[in-house]
Amino acid sequence: MAGKRPLIGVLGLQGDYHAHGRMLEAAGARTQVVKKTEQLRRVQGLVIPGGESTALIKLMDAGDWWESLRIFAGAGKAILGTCAGMILLASEVLNPPQKSLGLIDATVERNSYGRQVESFEGTGTFGTGRQERPLPMIFIRAPRIRRLGPRAKALAFCRGDCVLARQGPVLVASFHPELTADLTVHRYFIGMVA
Ligand code: GLN
Secondary structure (H helix, E strand, C coil), rough: CCCEEEEEEEEECCCCHHHHHHHHCCCCEEEEEEEHHHHHCCCCEEECCCHHHHHHHHHHHHHCHHHHHHHHHCCEEEEEECHHEEEEEEEEEEECCCCCCCEEEEEECCCCCCCCCCCCEEEEEEEHHHCCEEEEEEECCEEEEECCCCCEECCCCCCEEEEEEECCCCEEECCCCHHHCCCCCHHHHHHHHH
């Protein structure tokens, strides 16, 4: 039934894209590393991985990525942005302000967890009410969601912050779901694509 497995692209300009590919395959999708905007036409969803958002911005400036990604999302195709990927998808970026795609109504603050705790592992919660369950999370120089617009939905929390949010076809995480063994976020995203 290979035809039923969605083909999901992982943006391979910079950052930890291989780990996302492994998680998506483990969760039942086919994957394709996307290094050229033309490749976006073939994939049904896209992951923008963590890395360094300023470096990603420079690489995106060198191609027609801004326009191409807005067209991709405008066609209703799903995008998951983790960490630096979330920073790129947000409508407003702080610390310092920088340009972004504005595909989810959210204000995010870069490197928001301070120097002492640049990276940490924690257990957050995914889902709400009776569906709520623990989710392991790894944060690396992580951005914090400071504001979420009314059309965005908070899906997971850690230490009092929303750390996973969705607005239509766009899903963002301030942590790195690809670095744990838990497939929850990738399964959820495949559900959005399918
Ligand atoms: N600190 C990085 C930034 O601001 C994000 C870190 C990450 O993606 N792990 O772009």
